[in-house]
Amino acid sequence: MAIRMDILDQWLWKQEYWLPPGISWEDMRKMERTHCPLPRDLLLSLPIAFAFIGLRYIFERCVAVPFSRYLGVRDRIRVPVLPSPKLEAFYIQHRPQEPSQSEMITLAKQSGFTKKQVEVWFRHRRHLDRPSSTTKFCEACWRFVFYMVLFSFGLLSLVNAPWFWDQRECWKAYPLQPVEQAHFWYYLIELGFYWSLLLCVSVDVKRKDFKEQIVHHIATIFLLGFSYCSNYIRVGTLVMLVHDSSDFLLESAKMFNYAGWKKTCDSLFVIFAVVFLVTRLVVFPSKIIHTTLILSMEVFQPFMGYYFFNVLLLVLQALHIFWAWLILRMVYKFLFLGKLDKDERSDDDSLEDEEDGEEERSSWKKREEVLNSKLASLTSSCVLNNLKHQRANSSSRLPKSR
Known part of the structure; x- marks a missing residue:
């Protein structure tokens, strides 16, 4: 066991990986009186994570569900499907995919349904697996409360910190x-979440x-864990604050x-x-990434932790650009089409849109049939009126000719 720990200390906790040149773990241990960040502290994040899972379970059932009823959240009526072992087995095996036309015909023969009934069965079966509006509301409500509370806590703990106003202080x-x-718990709570x-x-x-x-x-987990061990905590608190500043707004809109x-949303x-x-495409790259890439070089030379930390920040920035593209698509629809669509990231909305489209098509067919019947009746009435006029004119002309 001692040999394994020596190998772990030699390779994983090698100071050249985590600390800049000229600094050793002995120098870090001298700070223990003033609470030096130690890797073993990160183990506290795991019980915090399980505590959050339990707290979320209680919160969603005792707070979020009654709140959803108060705001008027309504779940769609779910139509149960007829029991069919063949169709159920195929659905479980090929759940993400739609059955092809040939598979529809084969399944219809095996189950004793018609091809149309098989299509309706799969549509209703997928609808049963979709999360309800209440489930999605509870998830958004839990994240909204956490992000809002943690953002408020982080802002209060950092507003008087010198590195909040001048990033060179990091x-x-x-x-x-x-x-x-305060920053110690800010880190562990965020990591546990x-x-x-x-x-x-x-x-x-x-x-x-x-x-x-x-x-x-x-x-994010790697970024928080590594930045804690390398004492990148000052810049790490800024990263967390920037991310939490907009997340609770998104969850509230959901x-x-x-x-x-709709108007409030x-x-x-x-x-x-x-x-x-502003925060993810302007503040994050111009303040935080610029600080870690450029300003940090005024204090120490590059080391492995410097490259690893900045690579993780760049991965987050790439994800920011991807999500900004999705958001701009929604903003475009809102400004130029006059409506705000559902969350662009939702997979389950595609089925709902499909069902809405089918309902619109069926209602359009009904309206088209009514319109055609009205046009037919109007046309027939016009023809009958013309015939009546023609007969009246002919009958009025006959005595004169006689």
Whole structure:
């Protein structure tokens, strides 16, 4: 066991990886009286993550669900499907994919349904697996409360910090910088929350950027963990504050969207879009990435941790650009089409849009049939009137000719 720990200390905790040249772990241990950041502190984030999962379970059922009813969130009526082992087995095996026309015919023969009934069965079966509006509201409500509380806490703890106003203060006496108690808990709570998001990603509402979300959570966890061990805590608090500043606005817009408050949702989304674009595409690269790439070189020479930390920041910036593109698409639809569509990242909305489209097409067919019948009756009435006029004229002319 001792040999394994020596190998771990030699390779994983090699000071050249984590600390700039000229600084050793012995120098960091001298700061323990003033709370030096130690790697073992990160283990506290795991029980915090499980505590968040339990707290979320209680919050959604005791707070979010009653609040959703108060705001008027309504779930769509779900039509149950007829039991069919053949169709159910095919659905479970090929859940993400639509059955082809040949597969539809084969399944119709195996199940004893018609081809149209098989299509309706699969549409209703997919609808049963879709998360309800209440489920999506509860998820958005939980994230809104967390982001708002943590953003308020982070802003209060940083507004008097010197590096909040002058980013060069992030590197003053680095890495021998003591960690304040508020920033210590700010880090661990944020890290524990992202661990909880990663652990619950398989049961949360899946969206179009599902893979990007996983990459974002993993990159954030690595970023927080590494920056804590390397005492990048000052710049790390700024990174967390920038991200939390717009997240609670997005979640609040989602909440009102699920509740049907369209005007409130549109207003909050516009505010979120402005804050997101300013903080993620202007403040983040110009202040934080510029600080870690350029200003830090005024204090120490590049080392492995410097490159690793900046690569993670650039990964986050790439994700910011991807999400900014999705947001700008929604803003374009809002400004030029006069409406704000549903969340561009939602996978499950595609089925709902498809069903809405089918309902619109069916209603249009009904309106078209009514219109055709009215046109036919109008045309027939016009023809009959013309015939009557012609007969009247002919009958009036006959006596004169006689």
